[in-house]
Amino acid sequence: MTSAQIRQAYLDFFRSKDHKIVPSAPIVNKDDPSLMFTNAGMNQFKDFFLGDKTPDKRRIADTQKCMRVSGKHNDLEDVGRDGTHHTMFEMLGNWSIGDYFKDEAIAWSWEFLTTTMGLDPTCLYATVFEGAPDEGIPRDDEAKAFWLRVLPEERILYGNKKDNFWEMGDTGPCGPCTEIHFDTRSASERAKVSGRDLVNVDGSGVVEIWNNVFIQFNRKADGALEPLPEMHVDTGMGFERLCMVMQGKAATYDTDVFTPLLREIERLTGKTYGGSYAPEAKADMAMRVIADHLRAVSFTIADGQLPGSGGAGYVVRRILRRAVRYAYSFLDQKAPFIHRLMPVLVREMGAAFPELQQQEQQITRIIESEEKSFLMTLGSGINKFPQLVHDSILSHLARVLVEQGFSPVREAKISPDSEVRLDLFETKTRTAFEFKLKKTPSMDNQLEVIRKLEGVNSAIGATLDDFKKDHFRSIFKVFGFGDLDLTKDDFFISGKDAFELYDTYGFPIDLTRLLAEEQGLTVDEAGFNAALAEQKTRSRADAAKVVGDWTVLSDEDSVFIGYDHLSAHGAKITKYRTVTVKDKPQYHVVLDRTPFYGESGGQAGDSGTLRVGGQPIPVLDTVKENDLTVHIVEQLPQQPEAEVYAEVDADKRQATSQNHTAAHLLHAALREVLGDHAVQKGQDLGPEKLRFDFAHFDRPTEEELKSIELLVNAKIRQNIPLVERRDVPIAEARNSGAMMLFGEKYGDAVRIITFEPGFSTELCGGTHVPYTGELGLFKITSESSLAAGIRRIEAVTAAGAQAYVDERLATLAEIRDLLKGSSDPLRAVASLQDENRALKKEIEKLQAAQAGNVKGDLEQAFAVVNGVNFLAAKVPLTDAAAIKNLAFQLTGETENSLVLLGSEADGKALLTLAIAKDLADQGKYNASTMIRELAKHIQGGGGGQPFFATAGGKNPAGLDAALAAARTLVEG
Numbered sequence: 001m002t003s004a005q006i007r008q009a010y011l012d013f014f015r016s017k018d019h020k021i022v023p024s025a026p027i028v029n030k031d032d033p034s035l036m037f038t039n040a041g042m043n044q045f046k047d048f049f050l051g052d053k054t055p056d057k058r059r060i061a062d063t064q065k066c067m068r069v070s071g072k073h074n075d076l077e078d079v080g081r082d083g084t085h086h087t088m089f090e091m092l093g094n095w096s097i098g099d100y101f102k103d104e105a106i107a108w109s110w111e112f113l114t115t116t117m118g119l120d121p122t123c124l125y126a127t128v129f130e131g132a133p134d135e136g137i138p139r140d141d142e143a144k145a146f147w148l149r150v151l152p153e154e155r156i157l158y159g160n161k162k163d164n165f166w167e168m169g170d171t172g173p174c175g176p177c178t179e180i181h182f183d184t185r186s187a188s189e190r191a192k193v194s195g196r197d198l199v200n201v202d203g204s205g206v207v208e209i210w211n212n213v214f215i216q217f218n219r220k221a222d223g224a225l226e227p228l229p230e231m232h233v234d235t236g237m238g239f240e241r242l243c244m245v246m247q248g249k250a251a252t253y254d255t256d257v258f259t260p261l262l263r264e265i266e267r268l269t270g271k272t273y274g275g276s277y278a279p280e281a282k283a284d285m286a287m288r289v290i291a292d293h294l295r296a297v298s299f300t301i302a303d304g305q306l307p308g309s310g311g312a313g314y315v316v317r318r319i320l321r322r323a324v325r326y327a328y329s330f331l332d333q334k335a336p337f338i339h340r341l342m343p344v345l346v347r348e349m350g351a352a353f354p355e356l357q358q359q360e361q362q363i364t365r366i367i368e369s370e371e372k373s374f375l376m377t378l379g380s381g382i383n384k385f386p387q388l389v390h391d392s393i394l395s396h397l398a399r400v401l402v403e404q405g406f407s408p409v410r411e412a413k414i415s416p417d418s419e420v421r422l423d424l425f426e427t428k429t430r431t432a433f434e435f436k437l438k439k440t441p442s443m444d445n446q447l448e449v450i451r452k453l454e455g456v457n458s459a460i461g462a463t464l465d466d467f468k469k470d471h472f473r474s475i476f477k478v479f480g481f482g483d484l485d486l487t488k489d490d491f492f493i494s495g496k497d498a499f500e501l502y503d504t505y506g507f508p509i510d511l512t513r514l515l516a517e518e519q520g521l522t523v524d525e526a527g528f529n530a531a532l533a534e535q536k537t538r539s540r541a542d543a544a545k546v547v548g549d550w551t552v553l554s555d556e557d558s559v560f561i562g563y564d565h566l567s568a569h570g571a572k573i574t575k576y577r578t579v580t581v582k583d584k585p586q587y588h589v590v591l592d593r594t595p596f597y598g599e600s601g602g603q604a605g606d607s608g609t610l611r612v613g614g615q616p617i618p619v620l621d622t623v624k625e626n627d628l629t630v631h632i633v634e635q636l637p638q639q640p641e642a643e644v645y646a647e648v649d650a651d652k653r654q655a656t657s658q659n660h661t662a663a664h665l666l667h668a669a670l671r672e673v674l675g676d677h678a679v680q681k682g683q684d685l686g687p688e689k690l691r692f693d694f695a696h697f698d699r700p701t702e703e704e705l706k707s708i709e710l711l712v713n714a715k716i717r718q719n720i721p722l723v724e725r726r727d728v729p730i731a732e733a734r735n736s737g738a739m740m741l742f743g744e745k746y747g748d749a750v751r752i753i754t755f756e757p758g759f760s761t762e763l764c765g766g767t768h769v770p771y772t773g774e775l776g777l778f779k780i781t782s783e784s785s786l787a788a789g790i791r792r793i794e795a796v797t798a799a800g801a802q803a804y805v806d807e808r809l810a811t812l813a814e815i816r817d818l819l820k821g822s823s824d825p826l827r828a829v830a831s832l833q834d835e836n837r838a839l840k841k842e843i844e845k846l847q848a849a850q851a852g853n854v855k856g857d858l859e860q861a862f863a864v865v866n867g868v869n870f871l872a873a874k875v876p877l878t879d880a881a882a883i884k885n886l887a888f889q890l891t892g893e894t895e896n897s898l899v900l901l902g903s904e905a906d907g908k909a910l911l912t913l914a915i916a917k918d919l920a921d922q923g924k925y926n927a928s929t930m931i932r933e934l935a936k937h938i939q940g941g942g943g944g945q946p947f948f949a950t951a952g953g954k955n956p957a958g959l960d961a962a963l964a965a966a967r968t969l970v971e972g
Helices: 003-016 041-050 102-116 141-147 187-192 239-246 259-269 282-302 311-330 338-349 354-358 360-403 443-460 469-478 495-505 509-518 525-542 650-674 702-717 730-736 798-818 825-859 880-893 917-921 927-938 956-971
Strands: 059-067 088-096 124-129 156-159 165-167 172-183 206-219 225-238 419-422 435-438 545-547 567-571 573-581 584-591 608-612 615-625 628-633 644-648 680-685 690-695 723-729 749-755 760-763 778-787 790-797 863-865 868-874 897-905 908-915 940-944 948-953
Touching (some): 003 088, 003 102, 041 059, 041 088, 041 172, 059 282, 088 102, 102 124, 102 225, 172 225, 206 239, 259 338, 282 338, 311 360, 338 360, 354 360, 495 509, 644 650, 650 680, 650 778, 650 790, 702 778, 868 956, 880 897, 880 908, 897 956, 927 940
Parallel strands (some): 124 156, 868 897
Antiparallel strands (some): 124 172, 172 206, 206 225, 419 435, 573 584, 608 615, 723 749, 749 760, 778 790, 908 948
């Protein structure tokens, strides 16, 4: 059977068991703050299990897109190393919400696998929970009894809490589970070793394919378990693993889920996939990683999560960069190529997941853009690595010298582009010695380095043997000079440097380890881990949040009445909890009915007031947690059981609703002006402004932006009424042509918002104004690029638009006043610009003439210092370009010269350093390095090239000291 047939067979089987087949929820979890990505099929049904919501059908089945790359369930580091782990995978699942339980779940699992799929029953094993007496959970003999109807006892095993007690996270629904394992080995292998002994043994050939979870408990924040009001079944079967078993393969990567991608990788790279899992088979592992990571990144982008610098976006970027790094290191791909795999992915999975088909071009561009960006960063990090190698060797030499009784005077440093002065050590009886070493990145020069090190003997009165000859031989080994013994641990990349590569250049630690090994070094991973832990501790402190358990007062559902009312009399608190954010307590309150809109769909949550028994309690914000409306307050009511009067801040709601309606009009206008591809990819709608992200590959022209703005304002002036339809069956809504967005989770019944049929009709859960005329005015304030193929518009409406226009009119009035009331300010400003340019040219001519006068005096001021024609002087010039030209003229006309010019302008100091080409080529002096040292005297900084550099500072009084310091540097 093909993978597509296997997927369909599963859904058809459970349809025959009276299950409702539902679509996959988005892979990016937007409604549950405890999860970044959907990591299991049951995530979208969490409210059902907790009793916060009642399903219209108690039997459900689907195939769910999942990601396990963070938190408790994290498979990222295993991907590619074995044949069964993935980041993104499909979870085939069937659920009972308070309906059937262990008996039916086990029976149907057996029937599907042995009858529908035709698997050999003698190759199947089951595990059941052994119990946890410390938590009062008994052994699951009930599940075992059901298995005994179809399996012999020797193929039923008890499992521990790690394997047979399933928990989605640190809190939430959980319970014992029974796993089903299949022995994929040959008959001869099974005869030698029983599959019973290989259950839950990684790489043994006995593979877990299905897990039936019996959800009976809710794990509370304090770790305690409380029984749920109803018992549920949550089953999950790895689609990729089932395909592996059904197609008789030894690894999921050998199935038709992955082989088309692997073949395309072969074609594009010219490498051959050997299917090896040996540690040295790096190319094979790289191909598996790329095939897996492409799927993960493509599905998350399709569901609306762009690669970014934080949160879920950072995880997506990290996955993609990991794939790029494997391609770079092991497949010799130095240019973007992963995006070229998209057509194959769409061909293979687009039928089951149409979001890939409809967004193929956009996903491709985003991946390509990220590849290009990281490849540049990757190259910078790799170019930095040789310097770290040299620093490691020099640091080791310093350690050896210290062991021999020499004490360090200052830290050893070595850089690829300069001579290094090592004022390193003094003996216990002698004064400090000086040792000069010219460092170049060329490995051919390292032998000369070693010889110079040997020459130190005469300077410090010791022999090479006294400095542990073996360690010097180790240096030979690092650079390939002879097959001498090497103690690798003596040479390492420091944890600080490894962390810099990770944090600044995006290097995973395994890439740093790989590069170090190639140079005969190790990595101080303990130091790296310490730096990483310190960073994580800081991050956790910045976003520390401790969520307490709910105190439940009643089990009534929470009903939102905010579409029709901004207040509610006689509401009741159903539950509340304490949440500590950055060591400050907040409280979450849930009402049985509320007019407060919880932040969702990009619309900001309401604020307002709860009056509980007469006590006013400000509502700071309102959020959605799954389908629960949570009010965030700073204090709990004194009488939580008292009636509640809930009142929304009407002005904030009105302004937010105006911006939400404007977003719908803008969405429609974008598609009309730019094309149907310009669909929403994100939005942020608050009372002050709206931000709207949309798909478009090029920057809209000024004419297009003006057309969009004019069209929206035309619809505002038409005062179009809101047409709202609630509780529309999803199939009917889909057939109506209403705009539906990928990455959004829609229920069985939806709400349709229309502003003029044929212009704007969308599925939407947000709040809107009854007439477009209430927006008054729509004004685009900015348009920018967010990512490859994604643009962003920011705009204001109503009072915000009025304030925006007033501010700019006030600015124009001020400009008119400055121009003495000119009736044509544009022409007046243009005239001033022309005059300014003419005056600048005149000043440049005067500066050049002055520089010519100064030049003659400076030519007479050269002095020979340490074999160099040296000049350091202050000049009465203020134009940086004129000073630069003067410096170049002086070094160009005088061989072996070094010129430093100091000047002052507008109360600030400027240093200009030029080195003649013949002197710079010797590598003895480096302008960029020297200027950074000299800039300290003027309290500034600078940089440049080896032959020319400048620095600016805020202390002109330090110019004389800088000029004197330059002479000291040249004197050596």
